[in-house]
Amino acid sequence: MEESPSWEAWDSSGGWPAPRGARGGPSLSSILNGLPSAATLRYRGPGVLPWGALEEEEDGGSSTQTLIEAAQKELQEPHSSRELPWPMQARRAHRQRHARDQVAYGSGSRAARWAQLLQRSKEKTKEGLRTLQPWGWTLKKIGGQFGAGTESYFSLLRFLLLLNVLASVLTACMMLLPTWLEGAPPGPPGLGSSEPCGSYNPYQQGLVPFPTQLFNLFSGEGYLEWSPLFYGFYPARPRLAVTYLCSVFAGGLISLLLILRRSVSGLKQTLLAESGALTSYSHRVFSAWDFGLCGDVHVRLRQRIILYELQVELEEATVRRQAAVRTLGQHVRVWLVRVLVNLLVVALLGAAFYGIYWATGYTVELQGTSLVQQTPLLQLVVNYLPSIFISGVNFVLPPVFTLIAPLEGYTRSRQIVFILLRTVFLRLASLVVLLFSLWNQITCGGDAEAEECQTCGYNYEELPCWETRVGQEMYKLLLFDLLTSLAVMLLIQFPRKLLCGLCPGALGRLAGTQEFQVPDEVLGLIYSQTVVWVGSFFCPLLPLLNTAKFLLLFYLKKLTLFSICSPASRTFRASTVNFFFPLVLLLGLAVSAVPVLYSIFLIPPSKPCGPFRGQPSIWAQIPESISSLPQTTQNFLFFLGTQAFAVPLLLISSILMAYTVALANSYGRLVSELKRQIETEAQNKVFLAQRAVALSSTNGAL
Amino acid sequence: MGGSGSRLSKELLAEYQDLTFLTKQEILLQFAFLCPHSPPCWHQSTDPPWRWHCDLLPQVCGPHPANPFKERICRVFSTSPTRDSLSFEDFLDLLSVFSDTATPDIKSHYAFRIFDFDDDGTLNREDLSRLVNCLTGEGEDTRLSVSEMKQLVDNILEESDIDRDGTINLSEFQHVISRSPDFASSFKIVL
Numbered sequence: 001m002e003e004s005p006s007w008e009a010w011d012s013s014g015g016w017p018a019p020r021g022a023r024g025g026p027s028l029s030s031i032l033n034g035l036p037s038a039a040t041l042r043y044r045g046p047g048v049l050p051w052g053a054l055e056e057e058e059d060g061g062s063s064t065q066t067l068i069e070a071a072q073k074e075l076q077e078p079h080s081s082r083e084l085p086w087p088m089q090a091r092r093a094h095r096q097r098h099a100r101d102q103v104a105y106g107s108g109s110r111a112a113r114w115a116q117l118l119q120r121s122k123e124k125t126k127e128g129l130r131t132l133q134p135w136g137w138t139l140k141k142i143g144g145q146f147g148a149g150t151e152s153y154f155s156l157l158r159f160l161l162l163l164n165v166l167a168s169v170l171t172a173c174m175m176l177l178p179t180w181l182e183g184a185p186p187g188p189p190g191l192g193s194s195e196p197c198g199s200y201n202p203y204q205q206g207l208v209p210f211p212t213q214l215f216n217l218f219s220g221e222g223y224l225e226w227s228p229l230f231y232g233f234y235p236a237r238p239r240l241a242v243t244y245l246c247s248v249f250a251g252g253l254i255s256l257l258l259i260l261r262r263s264v265s266g267l268k269q270t271l272l273a274e275s276g277a278l279t280s281y282s283h284r285v286f287s288a289w290d291f292g293l294c295g296d297v298h299v300r301l302r303q304r305i306i307l308y309e310l311q312v313e314l315e316e317a318t319v320r321r322q323a324a325v326r327t328l329g330q331h332v333r334v335w336l337v338r339v340l341v342n343l344l345v346v347a348l349l350g351a352a353f354y355g356i357y358w359a360t361g362y363t364v365e366l367q368g369t370s371l372v373q374q375t376p377l378l379q380l381v382v383n384y385l386p387s388i389f390i391s392g393v394n395f396v397l398p399p400v401f402t403l404i405a406p407l408e409g410y411t412r413s414r415q416i417v418f419i420l421l422r423t424v425f426l427r428l429a430s431l432v433v434l435l436f437s438l439w440n441q442i443t444c445g446g447d448a449e450a451e452e453c454q455t456c457g458y459n460y461e462e463l464p465c466w467e468t469r470v471g472q473e474m475y476k477l478l479l480f481d482l483l484t485s486l487a488v489m490l491l492i493q494f495p496r497k498l499l500c501g502l503c504p505g506a507l508g509r510l511a512g513t514q515e516f517q518v519p520d521e522v523l524g525l526i527y528s529q530t531v532v533w534v535g536s537f538f539c540p541l542l543p544l545l546n547t548a549k550f551l552l553l554f555y556l557k558k559l560t561l562f563s564i565c566s567p568a569s570r571t572f573r574a575s576t577v578n579f580f581f582p583l584v585l586l587l588g589l590a591v592s593a594v595p596v597l598y599s600i601f602l603i604p605p606s607k608p609c610g611p612f613r614g615q616p617s618i619w620a621q622i623p624e625s626i627s628s629l630p631q632t633t634q635n636f637l638f639f640l641g642t643q644a645f646a647v648p649l650l651l652i653s654s655i656l657m658a659y660t661v662a663l664a665n666s667y668g669r670l671v672s673e674l675k676r677q678i679e680t681e682a683q684n685k686v687f688l689a690q691r692a693v694a695l696s697s698t699n700g701a702l
Numbered sequence: 703m704g705g706s707g708s709r710l711s712k713e714l715l716a717e718y719q720d721l722t723f724l725t726k727q728e729i730l731l732q733f734a735f736l737c738p739h740s741p742p743c744w745h746q747s748t749d750p751p752w753r754w755h756c757d758l759l760p761q762v763c764g765p766h767p768a769n770p771f772k773e774r775i776c777r778v779f780s781t782s783p784t785r786d787s788l789s790f791e792d793f794l795d796l797l798s799v800f801s802d803t804a805t806p807d808i809k810s811h812y813a814f815r816i817f818d819f820d821d822d823g824t825l826n827r828e829d830l831s832r833l834v835n836c837l838t839g840e841g842e843d844t845r846l847s848v849s850e851m852k853q854l855v856d857n858i859l860e861e862s863d864i865d866r867d868g869t870i871n872l873s874e875f876q877h878v879i880s881r882s883p884d885f886a887s888s889f890k891i892v893l
Binding site: 034038041042080082083085088089091092096127143148278280281282283285286287288289290291292299301303304306307310311314317675678679681682686 | 717720721722723725769770771779781791793794795798800803805807808811812813817823827830831833835836837838839844850853854857858860861864865866867871872875878879881882884887888889890891
């Protein structure tokens with residue numbers, strides 16, 4: 001920080017010098033305190049002592065007069081009374097004067113009065129909407145006790161609940177209602193059908209023992225397979241086919257719009273914060289203290305956290321400075337270690353994905369063995385093998401990532417970003433691998449000429465109704481996710497709290513303090529929502545099940561939080577949660593769109609089941625229905641799909657984007673220019689004030 | 703006013719709703735909490751108005767004196783000449799500024815006031831050091847070392863002091879705070 005030489009006269013702290021030298025004439029500080037900007041700053045309204053009033057006794061009436069004049073000038077713009085930083089009685093006086101002025105001005109203020117009424121009704125509706133949101137009080141309490149990061153998790157859970165409720169309502173209106181409007185849907189075609197691809201019997205033969213029926217509930221087979229839960233049940237009626245497709249697209253569009261709306265506010269704040277490195281210290285110090293903290297324990301804990309974080313931040317600065325002066329040899333060593341660590345991570349991920357792929361393929365083989373077919377419990381376990389593998393991988397690998405991250409020699413904040421990215425990739429990619437192996441089974445590896453796929457276009461022997469099979473997999477993933485959450489809570493967290501409360505001393509405290517791990521939990525939520533998005537085409541009632549699951553999860557997590565967890569030792573900033581995680585949610589939506597769109601456009605639908613049986617592809621229904629619309633609508637819709645529409649749209653979007661980027665750049669340059677001007681003006685002001693002091697003291701001496 | 707049931711009149715309640723960011727329920731809750739018995743504790747026409755000494759106030763979350771900013775908050779919001787007691791309206795002011803719906807402008811204004819320990823209208827090095835000490839705890843083992851403190855204050859001034867005069871004034875403070883996405887959620891008291 002450069003200081004101009006004329007300021008050497010000030011004391012080393014760099015602030016205003018101590019007030020009031022015992023000479024004739026005003027001192028530098030009293031001149032600077034009398035400036036209009038300082039005066040309006042200290043004004044607190046009529047009849048109230050201004051800020052710092054106790055030191056102003058010497059100047060007396062003249063300074064208060066200037067204060068009042070300066071403040072009146074600033075009040076020319078209409079402020080609502082409550083936004084003035086004055087005490088209550090001053091605001092009251094201001095409001096009364098304002099009301100009197102308005103009455104005095106009569107008709108001219110009618111527009112102002114309408115504007116005021118509009119403003120007030122807008123505020124009332126906003127407040128009304130806010131009270132409509134459920135669990136508002138619970139979220140506030142959680143935020144007060146456990147921090148804003150934890151509150152954001154529950155806020156995200158509430159938002160996803162809303163998404164699922166909307167999706168269920170959409171499903172009910174556009175899929176269930178049309179199904180029963182035109183008469184009850186028929187049963188499965190059974191085994192005796194004459195067509196080559198047409199025989200399909202989901203029901204099991206003969207007398208089914210009770211355990212098998214119970215396990216069928218968990219695996220989606222048996223009586224559940226031909227039920228509104230899965231795709232295969234819906235009859236082949238053209239209008240139902242159109243509404244089925246449209247509901248899927250509408251659901252996706254609504255989710256996209258709502259997520260974008262939610263992430264834009266977080267994005268605005270984070271983009272506004274420029275790059276975090278520029279103001280990280282100021283933010284850490286000024287926004288560090290949570291004024292809602294109550295209780296000795298929490299306050300001391302928060303103080304310890306702040307101390308720790310500040311020390312870590314200062315240390316990181318030294319580390320960065322050291323890193324900048326690394327020799328070539330050290331650089332090479334560090335990068336070698338980083339390459340090795342990344343190779344290790346890739347190897348671990350590859351092994352995990354291969355395991356999932358193998359498990360999905362092996363399931364079919366295992367189901368063929370006689371041992372499995374005789375024991376229904378083993379059948380269930382084999383059915384759940386892919387889910388077990390995915391959950392296991394998601395449980396084991398993230399702690400491994402956390403362990404090896406410090407080896408890379410990055411600063412702590414960057415380490416966390418890397419760990420998060422790797423975990424996100426793991427979660428989403430394991431789902432993708434599962435879907436890939438399913439696709440492999442369905443389409444015989446994409447080879448339409450392979451032996452099993454030749455007659456029907458898909459692997460008819462193993463998967464007579466492949467959409468239902470995909471739906472079943474997603475259903476199993478959902479159930480297993482819920483079971484794991486329950487199991488972790490009941491078998492790990494509660495016992496740990498109970499047992500380690502009895503352990504003596506430091507060991508008990510160390511093992512017993514559990515924290516609510518915000519990033520892990522949020523990624524789990526996003527993963528389940530992605531599963532539901534993929535599955536809602538193949539299993540229409542999945543959003544409804546997910547609503548129930550999230551509702552249960554909300555209360556379970558709340559119970560866990562309040563009875564087991566202590567406030568987090570690392571404050572996970574709410575801003576990160578509000579910006580990063582909606583992006584990951586969007587990524588999940590994009591990832592889930594790919595298999596659904598692929599199935600709609602490229603894989604032939606099953607012949608014995610579903611609303612699209614007999615069509616060459618699922619999408620083929622739409623052009624057929626369009627051709628029944630009037631000619632102009634048809635032309636318009638076909639035009640939307642041509643290149644003559646897409647290319648100009650792309651060009652215009654690129655031009656708009658380039659313009660916005662250029663505008664942002666010019667604003668950035670303007671801001672730095674203005675900052676330089678402010679610096680110069682401050683130097684001018686101090687120079688003039690010093691000259692004034694010098695002149696008045698020589699005048700006084702004469 | 704006097705012994706018969708202390709209740710806020712409708713006009714006064716509406717006025718408070720108009721002048722603060724609090725909702726009707728919140729005002730009534732505070733009123734019931736602070737003025738349950740007969741004294742006309744809300745009536746400002748009594749001269750001097752009824753005040754609570756800062757140490758006696760439950761500091762909105764129970765009688766815990768651990769909040770390091772308690773004294774500063776009291777001093778900032780007090781309208782008494784000795785700046786050490788709050789009236790009911792001062793208390794409503796406090797809650798209004800710390801509520802959910804207050805504008806970021808007014809929050810940053812009052813935050814500046816609270817952090818300005820010597821009340822001179824700017825945050826100089828001394829103010830910043832005292833602020834950091836409040837944040838980390840006053841004990842010997844919870845302070846930053848002298849060199850760490852100097853480095854931290856240097857960094858803060860480097861980032862926030864636009865006109866390079868060695869202090870942070872209100873506009874610079876508000877400029878920095880406006881880019882901090884966590885400020886609004888941390889400058890909040892939930893009842």
